[in-house]
Amino acid sequence: MKLATWNVNSLTVRLPQVLDWLAAQAEAGAPIDVLALQELKMTDDKFPAQAFSDAGYHAQWFGQKTYNGVALLSRQPLTATVKNLPGLPDEQARVLTATVPLTRTPAVGGDTQPPAGDATLRVIGAYFPNGQAPGSDKFAYKMQWLQAMHAWVQQELATHPHLVLMGDFNITFDDADVWDPDGMREAIHCTTEERRHLQALVALGLHDSVRLFPQPEKNYSWWDYREFAFRRNRGLRIDHVLISDALKPLAQACAVDKLPRNNERPSDHAPVVLTLA
């Protein structure tokens, strides 16, 4: 089973790339089962549900005009969908939570192995606020939002042991996630305060999937459009896939897929892909 997150920076512009990428994964023999998308930048009536349906995906979406917007795509039906964070009234469309069947990859010549316990996976796809700059109103909103996300994950974990929280977190874990850690010391995405909130989420019983596996040096998921930042690999790792304790034994691989960043009109983010047994 493969899960992925991708901030597409306008689904209107990037839809062909998303469809091509999904098709390429399937052709390689390991289709993406669940994909969380961020920054749709479209109202709900513009969501390309038919195109995804034709590609074999169920979809749930939660958009707004111009900014933000998130979606979940799944090869199996999505149920029990929740929009945004209960307890935090918010005009901004940033979170989509849903349940999918937890499907196990059949062993060669063997039967599909159902996992012990419940056979569902709770998926939280999220576009965390940017925060602009420490001390700004937007930073204060980010801190409030992170507190509400913490409460939501805690609540959901209590009833869904198999849980994944993935998306554009807009927070680096530590200096290894930053191309210029000295130049970005206590800058947005790198402040101690943001990182404390990220660690508080991890402390609920989650694991940074990427760090469970050996990675290339300077392993980033976002690169500025300016200054040839991608070619020079001047980036940040701010897109994450966090998995619960119960899922950790099923994790087989996790990596950033930089290929879509080579497209002619790429998103500034690359997808992050987790493979589960």
Add this chain to the structure above:
DNA sequence: ATGGCCATCGCGGATGGA
């Protein structure tokens, strides 16, 4: 170098992103 790019809205240039 107080920037450089990209998307949106909408038709100029501001806003937001990260």
